[in-house]
Every structure is written in structure tokens, then in C-alpha cells.
Amino acid sequence: MMNQYPFRKILPQIGSMGRPFLKMHGLRNHFIIVDGREQPFKPTIAAISRICDPHEGVGAEQLLIIENPTTAGRNKGAEALMRIINIDGREAEACGNATRCVAYLILEEKNAEKIILETITGTLECWRAGEQRVSVNMGHISKDWWKIPLSEAQDTCHLDISNGPLKNPVALNIGNPHVVFFVNDLKTIVMEDLCPAIQTDPLFPNQINVGVAQMVTDSHMLLAVYERPGILTEACGSGACVAFYAARLRGLTDRDKMTVELPAGPIEVAIQPDDSVVMTGPVAFCFGGFLLEK
Numbered sequence: 001m002m003n004q005y006p007f008r009k010i011l012p013q014i015g016s017m018g019r020p021f022l023k024m025h026g027l028r029n030h031f032i033i034v035d036g037r038e039q040p041f042k043p044t045i046a047a048i049s050r051i052c053d054p055h056e057g058v059g060a061e062q063l064l065i066i067e068n069p070t071t072a073g074r075n076k077g078a079e080a081l082m083r084i085i086n087i088d089g090r091e092a093e094a095c096g097n098a099t100r101c102v103a104y105l106i107l108e109e110k111n112a113e114k115i116i117l118e119t120i121t122g123t124l125e126c127w128r129a130g131e132q133r134v135s136v137n138m139g140h141i142s143k144d145w146w147k148i149p150l151s152e153a154q155d156t157c158h159l160d161i162s163n164g165p166l167k168n169p170v171a172l173n174i175g176n177p178h179v180v181f182f183v184n185d186l187k188t189i190v191m192e193d194l195c196p197a198i199q200t201d202p203l204f205p206n207q208i209n210v211g212v213a214q215m216v217t218d219s220h221m222l223l224a225v226y227e228r229p230g231i232l233t234e235a236c237g238s239g240a241c242v243a244f245y246a247a248r249l250r251g252l253t254d255r256d257k258m259t260v261e262l263p264a265g266p267i268e269v270a271i272q273p274d275d276s277v278v279m280t281g282p283v284a285f286c287f288g289g290f291l292l293e294k
């Protein structure tokens with residue numbers, strides 16, 4: 001029989017010493033979620049990297065900290081502020097899959113059908129869309145070069161940057177910055193080889209999330225996203241929204257709804273009459289536990 005003694009000895013200590021966390025995923029995009037509303041959570045960069053490292057910590061693509069909304073957010077009806085921290089400790093301005101996961105927690109907590117969630121770039125309306133499915137209005141997408149941001153003026157619909165078969169992308173900002181390349185056959189693209197040089201090009205002072213898309217029909221596309229800071233994720237919610245928007249800008253579709261098929265599965269994206277973008281997809285729980293960092 002397995003010796004359970006070390007567990008009995010250690011677990012009560014961990015329970016009183018550590019910060020509770022939940023691990024969730026939105027289409028296999030993995031998050032560690034900490035509630036910092038009563039007791040602030042301010043880990044160091046080294047602690048963030050360790051917590052997110054699957055070999056040393058819990059393992060995740062982002063750490064999400066739930067905080068109380070700011071006064072501006074509260075005035076707009078926000079129930080909570082979600083902070084999105086990349087594994088290098090830098091704060092991301094948006095994350096579609098994370099928004100669905102945290103929104104689901106707050107929807108459950110408030111026993112509500114719809115809530116408003118604040119991020120560092122504004123407020124987002126989120127609502128239930130079926131069993132463990134959430135829709136989020138991700139807001140408006142900008143194509144102004146200085147808002148991407150780019151380091152010089154360029155036509156963001158046809159950016160002058162390329163690497164091998166990746167050419168002529170669209171640059172957009174949905175809170176966080178993205179470029180989207182269109183290709184004929186996504187499976188021939190080796191993302192890890194081609195995307196790092198694009199992501200870190202000096203044209204992008206804040207670096208950039210790199211999406212590569214293939215149109216299947218005018219309402220179905222395939223998409224892979226190499227995210228900041230150098231991770232090929234199995235799904236990217238903000239990337240799905242901008243890829244659909246980019247396809248419309250390029251005249252590849254005139255639909256107002258699109259199924260964006262990522263390696264882990266589909267996200268439904270719809271453009272609203274006011275040009276804001278609604279994304280719908282699943283959320284799932286992995287496990288919970290205690291972080292030793294306070």
C-alpha cells in the first residue's frame with residue numbers, strides 16, 4: 001500500500017501557508033487562477049515563471065489574478081477585474097480564453113446569466129452560452145498602426161513583413177496586438193520555426209501574437225497562433241476574433257459569423273452591427289490546490 005504519511009504531514013501546512021488556486025482551461029489554453037480580491041496576490045517575476053512552469057510548478061500559459069474592479073470599472077457595472085500575466089511576468093492586455101474561464105467563475109459566484117468583467121483595457125460583457133460555454137463581447141478591433149502598436153507608419157491591412165511562406169499579413173489590436181498571415185495549407189507551416197522572428201521584429205515594440213490562417217470556406221477557417229512570449233498554444237480566443245476580422249478586411253468572406261478551428265477545437269466568432277466582436281467557446285476545470293507563494 002502507498003505510504004500516505006508525507007501527504008498527511010505536509011497537506012495541513014500547505015493549506016494554511018499557501019494561496020488557493022484553480023486550474024482551468026479554455027480549449028486547452030491553460031490558466032492558473034488566483035482570487036486576489038480579499039488578500040492581494042503580487043508574485044515576483046521569478047515566482048510567476050516557476051508557478052507556470054509545468055516541471056517546477058502547476059503549469060499554465062497564463063496566471064490570472066482576480067481583483068476588485070477599479071472605480072471606473074465599477075461605474076460601468078464590472079463585478080471583478082481580471083489581470084492576465086504571461087509566463088515571463090509581463091501583463092497581457094487581453095485573452096479570450098481566459099476571459100471565458102474567469103467569467104464562468106463569476107457567473108457561478110453571482111448566480112447570474114450575464115456579468116461585466118474589467119480588464120486593464122476596459123470592460124467586457126460576458127454571458128452563459130450553454131453548458132460550460134461562455135460568450136464574450138471582446139469589444140472593437142483597431143487597425144490604426146499606432147494602436148497595434150507598430151514602430152512606424154504602415155498599411156496594417158498589408159504589412160511589409162515576411163518570413164519564408166509567411167507574407168503580407170494584417171495587423172490588428174483587440175486589446176492585445178496580433179498579425180494574421182493567410183496561407184493555402186496551414187499544415188505545411190512550421191510555426192515554431194517561422195514565427196519567433198516575426199514576433200520579435202523591431203516593427204512591433206510590444207512584440208506580437210502571430211496567427212496563421214487558412215480559409216476552408218467563407219464561414220470556416222483553420223488557425224494556429226504563436227503567442228507572446230514564444231508559445232504555440234492550442235487555442236487563442238483573441239487570435240480567433242482578429243483572424244475572422246482580418247479575413248473580412250481582405251475580402252475573403254463577407255459573412256458576419258465564422259467558425260475558427262484551432263488545434264484544440266472550434267471557437268465561434270460573430271461581428272455585431274456596431275462592429276464589436278463576440279466570441280463563444282467552452283470552459284473546463286482541471287484541478288485546484290495551494291501555491292506556496294503568498
Ligand SMILES: N[C@@H](CCC[C@H](N)C(=O)O)C(=O)O
Pocket residue numbers: 029062086092093094095096097098176177209227228229233235236237238239
Ligand atoms: N499571450 C497573449 C495573451 C493570451 C491570449 C490568449 N491565449 C487568448 O485566448 O486570447 C498576449 O501576450 O497577448
